[in-house]
Amino acid sequence: MRTLLSLHAVSRSFAARRAAFTARERLVAVRDVSLDIAEGTTFGIVGESGCGKSTLARLALGLLAPDAGRVAFDGIEVSARRDPAWRRRRRDMQMVYQSPLAALNPRRTVGDQLAEPALIHPGQARGSAQELAELVGLSADLLARFPHELSGGQRQRVVIGRALALRPRLVVCDEPVSALDVSIAAQIINLLRDLQHAERLTYLFISHDLKVVRQIAQTVGVMYLGRLVEIGPPDQVFFDPRHPYTEALVSAIPDARRASRKRILLKGDPPRPTADLAGCAFRSRCARAASRCAVEAPTLRSVDGRDVACHFPAPPVREAA
Numbered sequence: 124m125r126t127l128l129s130l131h132a133v134s135r136s137f138a139a140r141r142a143a144f145t146a147r148e149r150l151v152a153v154r155d156v157s158l159d160i161a162e163g164t165t166f167g168i169v170g171e172s173g174c175g176k177s178t179l180a181r182l183a184l185g186l187l188a189p190d191a192g193r194v195a196f197d198g199i200e201v202s203a204r205r206d207p208a209w210r211r212r213r214r215d216m217q218m219v220y221q222s223p224l225a226a227l228n229p230r231r232t233v234g235d236q237l238a239e240p241a242l243i244h245p246g247q248a249r250g251s252a253q254e255l256a257e258l259v260g261l262s263a264d265l266l267a268r269f270p271h272e273l274s275g276g277q278r279q280r281v282v283i284g285r286a287l288a289l290r291p292r293l294v295v296c297d298e299p300v301s302a303l304d305v306s307i308a309a310q311i312i313n314l315l316r317d318l319q320h321a322e323r324l325t326y327l328f329i330s331h332d333l334k335v336v337r338q339i340a341q342t343v344g345v346m347y348l349g350r351l352v353e354i355g356p357p358d359q360v361f362f363d364p365r366h367p368y369t370e371a372l373v374s375a376i377p378d379a380r381r382a383s384r385k386r387i388l389l390k391g392d393p394p395r396p397t398a399d400l401a402g403c404a405f406r407s408r409c410a411r412a413a414s415r416c417a418v419e420a421p422t423l424r425s426v427d428g429r430d431v432a433c434h435f436p437a438p439p440v441r442e443a444a
């Protein structure tokens with residue numbers, strides 16, 4: 124299958140917001156991340172708050188430039204520059220955020236906001252606001268309403284409809300259902316899946332919740348402190364995790380926990396992701412950590428059909444009893 128989006132060894136750091144008297148320090152939000160997304164498929168990213176998911180999303184869309192590495196969309200390097208050629212390509216890539224209320228203009232009707240892309244890019248948008256509403260399962264009588272008159276799920280449908288107005292090929296969804304109730308979230312996931320099928324869309328789908336990612340992704344990447352630590356098919360990651368961090372994430376989900384596996388409570392908080400953090404970034408919280416982990420950062424390597432960045436990956440679940 125053709126690769127639509129590819130990230131190769133991408134890193135991005137920020138100047139730390141610290142008190143003036145401390146030395147200048149850089150926090151690495153995304154560190155050495157590589158991934159490929161085949162056209163028409165979904166790559167899910169899961170990880171706790173602050174691990175770098177939104178930074179990765181912005182890098183993927185060219186809204187942020189990487190410090191190192193390369194991001195390519197359909198074989199062409201994505202840049203954060205604003206030249207006309209890039210702006211044309213930018214329409215092929217859209218974003219859906221967590222908060223539809225923040226993404227919508229409170230003073231304009233739903234119909235106006237769905238029609239807006241066609242006004243800005245005449246001739247390139249698909250049909251009318253009515254057609255877009257139908258595409259995302261909104262009834263036409265909602266077009267005259269304002270965002271605050273809609274439910275959270277309806278608002279997210281508006282945001283998705285607007286994102287699809289210019290017929291993008293890639294949609295980056297950054298926590299698109301995290302603000303919704305479980306049943307509404309499931310409806311939005313179903314909608315995204317149906318649209319993917321109908322429109323041959325490619326998704327980079329981000330969530331802090333592995334259960335949600337599993338419902339839509341063909342490949343899942345688990346992120347910890349800016350790095351991808353395990354990448355594989357969702358069921359393997361969910362039922363048979365091999366990275367100690369994934370093990371802990373999964374152990375908190377009753378559906379995924381096998382009788383032989385106990386809940387693993389992580390001790391402490393993640394360390395600050397400073398540029399000079401040596402060894403494995405997970406070692407301060409890892410029950411398997413050994414002396415090698417303090418000096419040598421693990422890189423991804425293949426373990427039983429998935430990639431794991433750990434010197435001492437967990438054994439298969441069936442042997443773990």
Ligand SMILES: Nc1ncnc2c1ncn2[C@@H]1O[C@H](COP(=O)(O)OP(=O)(O)O)[C@@H](O)[C@H]1O
Binds near residue numbers: 150151174176177179
């Ligand atoms: N513009 C920025 N300036 C400084 N630090 C930032 C900026 N954006 C993100 N960060 C930092 O980068 C890290 C990752 O943030 P983010 O990508 O938003 O994580 P997530 O989406 O997983 O919660 C955090 O430590 C955050 O404070």
Ligand code: SF4
Binds near residue numbers: 367404406433
């Ligand atoms: S490399 Fe070591 S510290 Fe890091 S996750 Fe593996 S065992 Fe734990």
Ligand SMILES: [Mg+2]
Binds near residue numbers: 297
């Ligand atoms: Mg985020």
